[in-house]
Amino acid sequence: MRAEDLQRSELLTIDERTGFPMLGPYRLIIAGMAGFASLRNDLIKSIGMDNMFIIMSRYGYSVGIAWASAVAEMYDFESPEEWLRVCEVFLTMSGAAHVNFESIVIDKEKKLLRCSGTWTESFITALWRLEHGPSDTPICVFMTGVISGYASAVLGSEVMVKELTCEAQGHPHCSFEGRSAEEWGLKPEEVRERFDLRRFEAELFTLHKALRDAHDDMNRQREEINLLKSQRLTPHADDEFIFRSDSIAHLLFLAERVAPTESTVLIEGESGTGKEVLAQFIHHHSGRSSEPLLAINCAALPANLLESELFGHVKGSFTGADRDKTGLFKEAGTGTLFLDEVGELPLELQAKLLRAVQEKKVRPVGGLKDLPVRARIIAATNRDLKEMVQAGNFREDLYYRLAVFPLSITPLRERRQDILLLARYFLQRLKHDHPGFAPSAVRKLEAYSWPGNVRELENWIEYAVVMAGDELIQPDHLPLATMNDAENLLSGLASDLPTLEELEHRYIEQILHHTKGNRTEAARILGTSISTLWRRLKEKSPTDRV
Numbered sequence: 001m002r003a004e005d006l007q008r009s010e011l012l013t014i015d016e017r018t019g020f021p022m023l024g025p026y027r028l029i030i031a032g033m034a035g036f037a038s039l040r041n042d043l044i045k046s047i048g049m050d051n052m053f054i055i056m057s058r059y060g061y062s063v064g065i066a067w068a069s070a071v072a073e074m075y076d077f078e079s080p081e082e083w084l085r086v087c088e089v090f091l092t093m094s095g096a097a098h099v100n101f102e103s104i105v106i107d108k109e110k111k112l113l114r115c116s117g118t119w120t121e122s123f124i125t126a127l128w129r130l131e132h133g134p135s136d137t138p139i140c141v142f143m144t145g146v147i148s149g150y151a152s153a154v155l156g157s158e159v160m161v162k163e164l165t166c167e168a169q170g171h172p173h174c175s176f177e178g179r180s181a182e183e184w185g186l187k188p189e190e191v192r193e194r195f196d197l198r199r200f201e202a203e204l205f206t207l208h209k210a211l212r213d214a215h216d217d218m219n220r221q222r223e224e225i226n227l228l229k230s231q232r233l234t235p236h237a238d239d240e241f242i243f244r245s246d247s248i249a250h251l252l253f254l255a256e257r258v259a260p261t262e263s264t265v266l267i268e269g270e271s272g273t274g275k276e277v278l279a280q281f282i283h284h285h286s287g288r289s290s291e292p293l294l295a296i297n298c299a300a301l302p303a304n305l306l307e308s309e310l311f312g313h314v315k316g317s318f319t320g321a322d323r324d325k326t327g328l329f330k331e332a333g334t335g336t337l338f339l340d341e342v343g344e345l346p347l348e349l350q351a352k353l354l355r356a357v358q359e360k361k362v363r364p365v366g367g368l369k370d371l372p373v374r375a376r377i378i379a380a381t382n383r384d385l386k387e388m389v390q391a392g393n394f395r396e397d398l399y400y401r402l403a404v405f406p407l408s409i410t411p412l413r414e415r416r417q418d419i420l421l422l423a424r425y426f427l428q429r430l431k432h433d434h435p436g437f438a439p440s441a442v443r444k445l446e447a448y449s450w451p452g453n454v455r456e457l458e459n460w461i462e463y464a465v466v467m468a469g470d471e472l473i474q475p476d477h478l479p480l481a482t483m484n485d486a487e488n489l490l491s492g493l494a495s496d497l498p499t500l501e502e503l504e505h506r507y508i509e510q511i512l513h514h515t516k517g518n519r520t521e522a523a524r525i526l527g528t529s530i531s532t533l534w535r536r537l538k539e540k541s542p543t544d545r546v
């Protein structure tokens, strides 16, 4: 049998029983160019151009081997050259291209093969030009793959075909050269590697490893977050307020009244005023003190972690949820759940919190069943929630549910009679035999505005003890910020005796200096509105002064 004797109609038939197209005894799949183009584009997008070329070339290689074996089962060819030449027929019949072998030399015993030729109208270059325009390099890897596979089957040893010039580069046709491995100066396994996915697999392996490392990192971070979150309030005896002021006396009176009830409490107060301590106070006077007091800072976690921390999640509800998690609402049992900085709760979680407070039910992330809430809820905020409601950042219904019993902690600057008491308390706790404060240091402490409230005072006493050692605490043992306030102002008064108006102006400037120019904060400290402050500043501009 010679290649030219082959009848295409005999080679390609339709099976009468099934209606399938057949190549000899083998069933064919006719896919069409559009489907092929789409597959190729998907490969480019998902694994990149280079890897697409490897896959296509490998695909062609296996097609070539299959064709060569199929036709060899059907006919006996008079020479391996004739067998190889049938590849032209297959490539035309399959719609791939018109191929023309110009020379074929085969020595099967020595495992040598050389061939060369051209193909035109390759479907690959047709598709390519539609989408990409001219190419710098030959692109018909499917074609070289088919001929390589086919020729390898004929020779019984590895053959590699290279495309020398390509229609996609602007040449009138694509030209190729094929050689057995030895003829290229390669070992057969080196040729096989060209069609190997190993390169691709190595890349996949690298990617997979990077992914695994990232996953490990994420787990580590999650553990750290869990650790931070588990640093919950441990009830301690030190839950009493140190005070002399009426405002705190009144606050504790109210707190004691509400403590044994079921009511939700909203604690409002600037940061550092002791909202957590008040929550502990309520818990201890609630009759629930043998039950847990759990606390969470709503500002400390991103929304998704906060959600599963509060409400729990079921295994598999998101990546990394490898087991069920009990949320704090459930974990608190019949104890108390303290939600600090509730104003920072994202809107989508506010709806879930509303349901927990209103209907006493929560549903874990990814869960199908509601769980009952029996814990008492205390929320706290340093934000003006009413203002947030008006701005649309906090749900009005949730606000009224939380603020059933609002408690407001007065900032330290508005209860100056507590400052020294607290300062002595913190000093005693740090060093019970310390000699105490010099009168000038006391004056400084009492004159300062304490934007950070009790917590700031506590930190500064610690600072002062370090500075003073066993000596009496002097003004210069205190942090510098205390110097910026009224002290400077007062010290100048005796010498230049300003008018009341001038004094007011100087005081406003002093406060503005303290707030680093923040007028809102200055107005708050001065107990006036921003517009009043603004007017006063304009009334007496610096040029009016002598």
Ligand SMILES: [Zn+2]
Binding pocket: 122, 125, 138, 139, 140, 163, 165, 166, 167, 168, 174
């Ligand atoms: Zn080409």
